[in-house]
């Protein structure tokens with residue numbers, strides 16, 4: 514392409530291609546047979562180097578979502594890679610073992626291009642491994658499934674179509690849901706436990722992950738790695754940008770049976786449903802993945818009662834400072850929109866300190882709030898306003914462990930504890946509904 518592609522224009526797929534220069538051969542593996550960026554597999558403690566070449570007709574960046582890296586290699590909009598240019602980045606891999614991801618983060622004078630570029634195909638998973646996790650012996654190899662869930666719409670000759678009816682409020686919602694770039698995903702499985710590591714790489718859609726036979730959803734970990742122990746939920750609410758690590762045991766199933774991972778129906782408020790039309794509404798019931806039992810095996814693999822031992826929440830006490838962020842409307846935080854690297858006085862934090870950030874959602878929409886450069890812990894979640902809609906997602910919110918993205922439902926106040934360590938400089942915080950972020954619901958904060 515020679516000109517930027519605007520919303521509504523059918524598009525070809527844009528892809529990350531990667532070539533390994535040095536390191537173990539399994540550092541880069543393709544995901545599915547489609548557009549999804551390759552899986553990057555790193556070891557905690559290693560140093561990672563990448564040369565990023567921009568072959569697109571417009572500026573881009575590569576952001577390492579969830580990773581604790583220096584500001585200058587965080588892929589922020591202030592450091593774009595121009596078309597035809599390259600950038601070299603390097604960082605130490607210090608984060609806990611877990612599923613992270615990478616995606617573009619450009620934001621120009623006309624708004625952000627995160628939504629469009631990710632939609633066109635630029636997003637991929639990144640796994641960090643360590644010895645402690647390996648020692649747990651969780652299902653691995655073909656019993657570990659890495660699933661990138663994204664909704665898309667198609668036009669004409671199967672071109673991607675980036676338009677949907679409530680694009681300006683709810684954000685983009687596609688009419689097909691793809692897993693690793695493929696429709697109607699299915700896997701053949703045996704009568705034994707599996708580990709499913711799921712990334713919601715969608716622009717705006719929130720999934721209510723459940724099993725077709727209504728069994729509880731067993732959670733091993735979240736965006737910041739494994740929990741201390743498995744937790745069970747009736748379903749799991751997974752917002753854009755979030756990851757979840759699940760355990761599912763098929764040992765009580767019979768060959769010939771199928772178990773489906775679905776996104777169950779939920780009430781998403783009036784805006785989603787007023788007009789009808791071809792899109793899958795927010796809150797529609799969607800089949801995601803069919804597990805087809807084809808083989809009987811006998812194993813004694815059991816869910817480990819304890820998981821991570823290195824899980825530590827930032828220490829909070831009575832005198833921990835609280836910073837408040839009001840989410841009103843779809844495109845502002847505390848009434849402010851993205852203003853480039855301009856940072857207000859109340860957006861400066863101190864290196865080495867722990868704070869509580871309080872997100873208050875006084876809008877009609879859920880906002881998955883993401884903070885760059887660190888992992889935080891949820892302190893509490895409370896309903897402070899009358900709940901208007903989306904309340905059916907509440908029972909599946911996984912607030913355990915460490916997160917970099919937390920969903921704040923309408924009428925809720927969510928408090929998270931964060932510690933700013935190691936790196937000074939500029940970082941972003943924003944709504945990870947990509948259309949919200951691209952329309953200005955994003956700000957820089959400064960660590961000093």
Ligand code: C2O
Pocket residue numbers: 576578616618754883885941943945
């Ligand atoms: Cu996943 Cu600021 O991004």
Ligand code: CU
Pocket residue numbers: 576577578579883884885886
């Ligand atoms: Cu991020």
Ligand code: CU
Pocket residue numbers: 843878879880881944945946949950954
């Ligand atoms: Cu939002």
